[in-house]
Amino acid sequence: MRTLILEDEKNIREILSIVVEEFDFEIDEAETLLEALEKLKENSYELLLVDLRLPDGSGMEVVRQVKRERPETEVVIITAFASTETVKEAFELGVYDYIEKPFKIEDLRLILRNLKEKLTLKEKLKQESIPELIGQSPAIEKLKEIIRKIAPYDVNVLILGESGSGKEVVAKAIHNLSNRSDRPFVAINCAALPAELLESELFGYKKGAFTGAVKDKKGLIEKANGGTLFLDEIGDMPLSLQAKLLRFLETKKFIPLGSTEEREVDVRIIAATNKNLREEIKKGNFREDLFYRIATIVVEVPPLRERREDIPLLVEHFVREFSSKYGKEVKKVSKGFIEYLMELPLEGNVRELRNIIEREVILSENGVIGAGYHRKDKTTEGKELIGIPEEGIDLKQILSDIERNYLIKALEKAGGKKKKAAELLGLTFREFRYRLSKYGIRG
Numbered sequence: 001m002r003t004l005i006l007e008d009e010k011n012i013r014e015i016l017s018i019v020v021e022e023f024d025f026e027i028d029e030a031e032t033l034l035e036a037l038e039k040l041k042e043n044s045y046e047l048l049l050v051d052l053r054l055p056d057g058s059g060m061e062v063v064r065q066v067k068r069e070r071p072e073t074e075v076v077i078i079t080a081f082a083s084t085e086t087v088k089e090a091f092e093l094g095v096y097d098y099i100e101k102p103f104k105i106e107d108l109r110l111i112l113r114n115l116k117e118k119l120t121l122k123e124k125l126k127q128e129s130i131p132e133l134i135g136q137s138p139a140i141e142k143l144k145e146i147i148r149k150i151a152p153y154d155v156n157v158l159i160l161g162e163s164g165s166g167k168e169v170v171a172k173a174i175h176n177l178s179n180r181s182d183r184p185f186v187a188i189n190c191a192a193l194p195a196e197l198l199e200s201e202l203f204g205y206k207k208g209a210f211t212g213a214v215k216d217k218k219g220l221i222e223k224a225n226g227g228t229l230f231l232d233e234i235g236d237m238p239l240s241l242q243a244k245l246l247r248f249l250e251t252k253k254f255i256p257l258g259s260t261e262e263r264e265v266d267v268r269i270i271a272a273t274n275k276n277l278r279e280e281i282k283k284g285n286f287r288e289d290l291f292y293r294i295a296t297i298v299v300e301v302p303p304l305r306e307r308r309e310d311i312p313l314l315v316e317h318f319v320r321e322f323s324s325k326y327g328k329e330v331k332k333v334s335k336g337f338i339e340y341l342m343e344l345p346l347e348g349n350v351r352e353l354r355n356i357i358e359r360e361v362i363l364s365e366n367g368v369i370g371a372g373y374h375r376k377d378k379t380t381e382g383k384e385l386i387g388i389p390e391e392g393i394d395l396k397q398i399l400s401d402i403e404r405n406y407l408i409k410a411l412e413k414a415g416g417k418k419k420k421a422a423e424l425l426g427l428t429f430r431e432f433r434y435r436l437s438k439y440g441i442r443g
């Protein structure tokens with residue numbers, strides 16, 4: 001950790017240096033205010049030790065500047081002449097501690113030991129957190145570990161996973177943890193556009209390249225220069241374009257449509273697909289050479305049903321997102337609703353869960369989410385199959401459980417549209433609405 005010691009008295013500066021060095025901090029020294037301000041312009045420090053009384057002014061000036069421009073820098077003040085106002089101001093500015101001259105070396109050591117612990121923890125948290133990727137299941141923790149490992153290296157990455165499982169979130173996390181993070185992250189869905197449009201979007205074109213090309217347009221490859229280009233659904237990229245992409249990946253050069261001028265850019269490619277690319281290669285739909293170019297590292301995002309323990313955290317995250325988006329105060333998420341979600345097939349993965357929560361937040365009343373949902377009653381399952389047990393069954397209860405579950409399922413499947421849900425169950429709209437109210441389900 002880099003430390004700047006600002007102290008005009010040589011002897012004290014030396015003592016400070018010796019003690020700070022014991023903690024393996026890197027040291028830089030300054031004798032005057034001016035020198036310190038110069039050093040701060042050129043370098044960034046994690047720790048600043050400042051004497052307040054300096055030949056050319058007050059060390060507080062440096063403290064104020066540092067806390068304004070780089071507030072995370074820790075500051076320890078060392079002084080013989082601190083007035084209470086100065087100490088008060090220092091703490092208000094967020095100074096870590098202060099020590100009075102003459103100080104005991106052991107006191108300084110104690111401060112530095114605590115500070116080192118704090119800084120180490122801070123560093124660890126910074127490295128570990130991938131805030132955009134919600135989840136604490138072993139599968140997600142493993143995924144986060146892989147992301148952290150591969151992010152700093154400039155290699156192409158192929159992300160595999162079902163639709164809606166979070167492949168784009170993972171791509172963004174890799175970008176954010178890489179040293180390209182302050183450059184653009186540009187995403188394109190290769191399945192969403194027809195071949196010609198996809199080509200012109202990616203590579204750009206010159207005015208007059210085709211009808212409608214009324215002016216030059218920069219391609220996404222160029223817009224991502226210095227950063228990351230995310231090619232979603234790469235398995236759906238037409239073969240003709242695959243050849244062009246391969247050429248670009250091999251040379252880092254490309255020619256916009258209708259141009260003769262070659263351009264060179266520096267982009268990291270992260271691709272994703274929910275297709276089995278090896279199968280696609282066998283079928284002749286995907287180039288093997290391109291596969292090896294983009295798949296230097298392959299990352300798999302597990303489907304949500306294999307990490308159901310993440311559902312409550314994801315629900316909490318999306319409830320927060322949508323309650324703030326729609327200005328709806330949410331006090332409670334019903335237990336039955338979480339249990340219901342835990343048992344859903346969730347083939348649409350996190351995206352499906354997110355959509356359900358969005359709808360429920362909009363429909364919520366009195367600050368409660370999912371009041372009409374109940375866990376699928378397991379006792380109704382199987383009973384029909386294994387016959388009637390000795391103690392008999394409660395047929396009315398079983399039938400109403402089944403009916404209620406089907407009503408909820410139909411609403412789910414119809415994306416909340418009651419008319420469609422009624423059709424799915426072979427009911428008229430009125431019959432459907434009557435049954436919803438009978439079971440207290442809000443649709």
Ligand SMILES: Nc1ncnc2c1ncn2[C@@H]1O[C@H](COP(=O)(O)OP(=O)(O)OP(=O)(O)O)[C@@H](O)[C@H]1O
Nearest residue numbers: 132133134162163164165166167168169232350351
């Ligand atoms: N772990 C996660 N934490 C928070 N949000 C997530 C997570 N995974 C997915 N999401 C959210 O779910 C939605 C779908 O995720 P994303 O677009 O990354 O999926 P995808 O796998 O790229 O889907 P597709 O294959 O359809 O492109 C997005 O709104 C995303 O923000």
